[in-house]
Amino acid sequence: MSAIRVGAVQYLNARPLVHGLEAQKDLFSFTFDVPAKCASLLHERSVDLGLIPTIEYLRKPHYRLVPDIGVVSHGPVESVALFATRPIQAIRSIAVDTSSRTAATLLRILCAEWFDIEPNFHTMAPDLESMLKRCDAALLIGDAALFTEHKTVAD
16 A cells, blocks of 8 residues: 655644654655645645645545644734835735645635725745845735834834
8 A cells, every 4th residue: 555645734833743744754754845745735736635735625626634633822923924115004015925725725815894995915935134125015924924124013
C-alpha cells in the first residue's frame, strides 16, 4: 500500500496538525506549501488530502471535511494582518498575498460591507515593502504576517 499524499500548510501555526505524523513515512507522504498551493495540489489530485483554505471547501462541493481539525481561533490572531499607509477610508488599492484565498475573500467582504470602500485588489508575492510601494495597503498571512514587525492601530 502506498503512503497517503498530504498537502500540508508550511506555516508555523499549522505545524501542530501534522506533528508526529511526519515520522510515519510508511503511512504519509507530505508536501509542505502555502495554503493556496495546497488547494491547487488537491484540485489537481497531486495529493489525497489537503490542509486547504476554508473558502476552497465552499467552492468545491465534492470535497469532504475531516471534522474537528483546522487552523482556527476564538479571538485575535497575528497570522493574518492588514498593513496600511493611510486610514482605512482613504485606501484605494490593496496588495493581497498570493498565499491567501480565505483571508483575501474575507477582506473583500469587510471592505464592501464594513468599511464601505471599493479598493482595487492586486495579488502579489508576500513582500511587505514591495506591496506597499505599489498599493495603499497589504494583506499578509501565515509566517509573513507573524514575523513582520508592526503596531496594531485597530482590532
